[in-house]
Amino acid sequence: MWRRHGDSLYALLVVVVFTLELGALAALVWVSSLRLGGLVPRSRLNVVLIGAVIATALALFGVTVYILGYHAVSAVLERRHTEALSSWTERWIQTLLYDADPPMPPLTLAAEESALALRDLLRGDDGLALTELLRSYSLDERLIDRMRGRRLAPRLDALDQLSRARFPTAFEPLVQTFVESDAVARLMAGRAIALTLADWPEGPERDRACATFTRALEEAPLPSGAASEVMQLLEGAAPQILRALLSSERQRPELLRAAADTVGRMGRTELRGQVGQWIAHPNPEVRSAALRALSRLGRVPLNLSEDLLTALDDQTEFVRVQAAHAAKGLPQKLVLPILYESMGDRSWWVRRASAESLLRLGAGGRATLEKAARSHPDRFARDMSAQVLADSHTAVEDRRRPLRAQPMEVPA
Amino acid sequence: MGAILVIDDDPVAAKLLELTLHPRGYRVEVARDFTSGRKALEAGGHDALILDIFLPDGSGWDILKYLRNELGLTLPVVVLTGHRQEDFAARATEFGANGYITKPFSPRDLAAQVERLIG
Numbered sequence: 001m002w003r004r005h006g007d008s009l010y011a012l013l014v015v016v017v018f019t020l021e022l023g024a025l026a027a028l029v030w031v032s033s034l035r036l037g038g039l040v041p042r043s044r045l046n047v048v049l050i051g052a053v054i055a056t057a058l059a060l061f062g063v064t065v066y067i068l069g070y071h072a073v074s075a076v077l078e079r080r081h082t083e084a085l086s087s088w089t090e091r092w093i094q095t096l097l098y099d100a101d102p103p104m105p106p107l108t109l110a111a112e113e114s115a116l117a118l119r120d121l122l123r124g125d126d127g128l129a130l131t132e133l134l135r136s137y138s139l140d141e142r143l144i145d146r147m148r149g150r151r152l153a154p155r156l157d158a159l160d161q162l163s164r165a166r167f168p169t170a171f172e173p174l175v176q177t178f179v180e181s182d183a184v185a186r187l188m189a190g191r192a193i194a195l196t197l198a199d200w201p202e203g204p205e206r207d208r209a210c211a212t213f214t215r216a217l218e219e220a221p222l223p224s225g226a227a228s229e230v231m232q233l234l235e236g237a238a239p240q241i242l243r244a245l246l247s248s249e250r251q252r253p254e255l256l257r258a259a260a261d262t263v264g265r266m267g268r269t270e271l272r273g274q275v276g277q278w279i280a281h282p283n284p285e286v287r288s289a290a291l292r293a294l295s296r297l298g299r300v301p302l303n304l305s306e307d308l309l310t311a312l313d314d315q316t317e318f319v320r321v322q323a324a325h326a327a328k329g330l331p332q333k334l335v336l337p338i339l340y341e342s343m344g345d346r347s348w349w350v351r352r353a354s355a356e357s358l359l360r361l362g363a364g365g366r367a368t369l370e371k372a373a374r375s376h377p378d379r380f381a382r383d384m385s386a387q388v389l390a391d392s393h394t395a396v397e398d399r400r401r402p403l404r405a406q407p408m409e410v411p412a
Numbered sequence: 413m414g415a416i417l418v419i420d421d422d423p424v425a426a427k428l429l430e431l432t433l434h435p436r437g438y439r440v441e442v443a444r445d446f447t448s449g450r451k452a453l454e455a456g457g458h459d460a461l462i463l464d465i466f467l468p469d470g471s472g473w474d475i476l477k478y479l480r481n482e483l484g485l486t487l488p489v490v491v492l493t494g495h496r497q498e499d500f501a502a503r504a505t506e507f508g509a510n511g512y513i514t515k516p517f518s519p520r521d522l523a524a525q526v527e528r529l530i531g
Contacts, residue, residue: 085424086427089423089424090431118424118428120515121517123516
């Protein structure tokens with residue numbers, strides 16, 4: 001807070017100093033010109049010159065004093081703020097865990113800040129209790145009002161605080177902001193909604209809220225990476241939303257890609273079938289994301305084997321790479337000859353992915369890789385197989401060596 | 413009952429751990445960075461370590477490796493981190509941690525885990 005005001009004051013000081021300097025220099029140029037024309041006496045020029053020098057000295061002195069004072073005041077205020085935060089944190093913990101009396105309203109800024117930092121750390125009943133306690137101070141209403149303000153910086157601050165507080169009462173206003181705002185505020189609102197849903201106790205109310213957020217995600221576009229980041233924050237509420245997004249035939253490709261990526265990253269094996277249905281999607285990014293997710297989930301359902309084998313012949317290189325990675329999830333009998341064949345792909349990346357998948361398929365895969373290194377008709381396939389086998393020996397050797405910490409420098 | 417070293421640069425997390433564990437009879441020592449954490453470990457006398465991974469001047473992984481390989485200490489270690497990278501839990505086990513908890517966390521659950529580990 002101080003820094004924000006201090007910076008404004010500094011900007012004002014700089015404007016004053018520049019204006020003063022500009023005035024002094026303008027006067028100096030004007031009087032010098034008159035002197036050149038013999039229109040003013042030399043003594044007049046001397047007076048203006050000395051005045052300009054004094055003005056410059058005063059300006060420099062003013063800026064120096066301000067900067068030194070700014071740092072001194074900042075250090076004192078920050079120390080006091082840190083002490084206040086620590087003291088408030090202790091008080092909130094005593095209230096939550098040891099039934100001490102809650103603080104009397106109104107809350108100071110340090111009290112709010114420390115409570116929100118603590119809330120961000122707490123999971124389960126203690127977290128929900130702190131949210132409820134903060135709601136009794138009407139903090140949710142204040143933050144919602146700030147979020148609806150016109151200036152961007154306070155709005156983003158309020159969204160950040162709402163994501164920490166996880167107020168269920170802020171859910172609807174957050175969804176409205178998510179749908180109506182610009183990209184930056186939308187992402188912040190999405191994060192706040194996801195964190196709120198993640199802590200929302202299971203039940204019909206959470207189901208309704210999840211359905212509302214699913215519609216909001218479909219309505220308001222987010223870049224795929226940002227959407228995936230938001231979905232990963234949903235934790236336990238994620239499956240319901242991901243299932244709904246992946247079930248819609250007319251879903252936007254960016255959203256399908258984000259949902260598939262999220263399923264893979266979160267290891268949601270129960271959604272394997274929903275993700276798998278998109279490995280033949282017309283959009284290569286979606287095909288690739290679905291295959292990547294299957295690869296992360298491990299086993300590939302047998303009914304997808306034909307589509308996956310087709311993906312190994314895809315025209316897009318990165319789709320074939322992901323197909324080669326995912327293929328290790330198929331039964332060995334089916335996949336070993338296919339991966340052996342894809343070792344001869346024209347792309348270095350596909351050959352590498354195929355070789356790595358073979359290596360992960362146990363003894364059968366390793367034997368196929370050794371056979372490819374010896375006798376594959378494609379020279380590049382032979383080279384790649386030999387390289388991956390050599391790398392695997394190095395990795396085994398590295399693992400056998402006992403772990404040794406790197407020497408660490410300790411400052412004196 | 414036991415001495416617990418907490419290495420975490422987040423003052424709120426450190427305070428929460430301190431106020432959760434101290435009333436249960438543990439002596440809690442807090443180190444806020446890599447250097448002071450390492451020094452505290454060298455001084456010894458701890459029965460368990462609660463370790464954050466991202467520290468301002470180093471990595472918790474290096475502390476864990478140093479603890480197991482250089483100091484040869486076997487005290488129980490719980491890794492407590494706010495980052496949910498996919499391979500972190502596996503890496504924590506590989507480096508010799510006994511528990512892995514992500515933030516946000518339940519202080520009561522963490523205290524129960526520490527109690528189980530110290531025995």
